[in-house]
Amino acid sequence: MNPKRCAACKYLRRRCPKDCIFSPYFPPNDPQKFAWIHRIYGAGNVSKMLQQLPDQTRAEAAESLCFEAKCRVDDPVYGCVGIIHFLQTQIQQTQNQLAKTQAEIAVAQTKLSQTHNSDFM
């Protein structure tokens, strides 16, 4: 066994080739990432997706695929769409709070200008 096999080849119990598509993104010290990816997409699909991308974008693609796979393992019904819904709710709440605060400032400014005006009467 080659102790330098990447996490993917180790998981797939295969020799890690020199030009392994997974090797740069799945180091042997972090086996869990590939386990998520494999469970949700399957190794073949991930290999195909990475191969279709230019080299310089593959690391980010591997990261985002891992993130989505982990979300789907944690939440098999909603996956990371659950996070999107949560964030949309949070934006709505913050926007409501902002509108309320802006209304309050308008009231305070009106009062301020009325007080100023009454000073001159």
Added chain:
Amino acid sequence: MNPKRCAACKYLRRRCPKDCIFSPYFPPNDPQKFAWIHRIYGAGNVSKMLQQLPDQTRAEAAESLCFEAKCRVDDPVYGCVGIIHFLQTQIQQTQNQLAKTQAEIAVAQTKLSQTHNSDFM
């Protein structure tokens, strides 16, 4: 050919069995949804994921899987993680705007109370 085959069985060029796992969530009039799912996850993985879920959650799971697959087709590097980043940026911006507005209201209220105090001097 059975014209009532679901979109998945039509795509996979197979007979649509009575207990088809895909049939309730992939009606024949919307073939694109299954095409995305198949391209990103593969039919076998989706079938496995749906089978592992209780019946009443499968429709939502199929929807969220379609959404994620569509996002990945549209953005092969970031998928729907790109949306999450965008929403997080939006929350940060709205929270900054809220903090700024709250600071403004504090200034306005201080001015207002100073004006009131000076009325009694």
